Amino acid sequence: xQTTANATFLIKSWDEKPYEERPDLPxxxxxxxxxxxxxxxxxxxxxxxxxxxxxDGSATFVGLERIDGRVAGRTGTFVLQRTxxxxxxxxxxxxxxxxxxxxxxxxxxxxxxxxxxxxGTEFPFSLDYEF
Numbered sequence: 001x002q003t004t005a006n007a008t009f010l011i012k013s014w015d016e017k018p019y020e021e022r023p024d025l026p027x028x029x030x031x032x033x034x035x036x037x038x039x040x041x042x043x044x045x046x047x048x049x050x051x052x053x054x055x056d057g058s059a060t061f062v063g064l065e066r067i068d069g070r071v072a073g074r075t076g077t078f079v080l081q082r083t084x085x086x087x088x089x090x091x092x093x094x095x096x097x098x099x100x101x102x103x104x105x106x107x108x109x110x111x112x113x114x115x116x117x118x119x120g121t122e123f124p125f126s127l128d129y130e131f
Contacts (some may be wrong), residue, residue, distance in 0.1 A: 002061060027053045040071065044067070048064055056087075076102055079096060
């Protein structure tokens with residue numbers, strides 16, 4: 001049976017640097033981000049994003065995030081695969097738990113979610129999951 005975990009996350013740090021930047025080509029960056037989760041999901045997430053920026057400032061991104069913490073009282077880790085776009089000041093993304101990435105009491109975790117977030121400091125997060 002699928003359950004929804006609702007939480008919020010805060011961004012503790014965001015370290016973004018270009019890894020390819022040439023005239024007349026879209027800029028490509030890598031960002032190392034640390035997040036803190038509260039709610040039905042408690043813990044810390046570390047994500048590496050790869051982004052490509054277009055001339056209008058919009059971007060497409062992919063990321064892998066390991067979350068170390070607790071979901072519904074169970075402890076362990078799991079990895080989210082994230083894909084999305086940033087345009088008009090809003091990041092829209094979808095994410096899913098990477099198969100066989102969960103450890104500890106979270107072994108067997110499967111789940112998906114989507115979000116639409118504007119700039120801020122605290123963000124809503126939900127994950128539809130099952131074991």
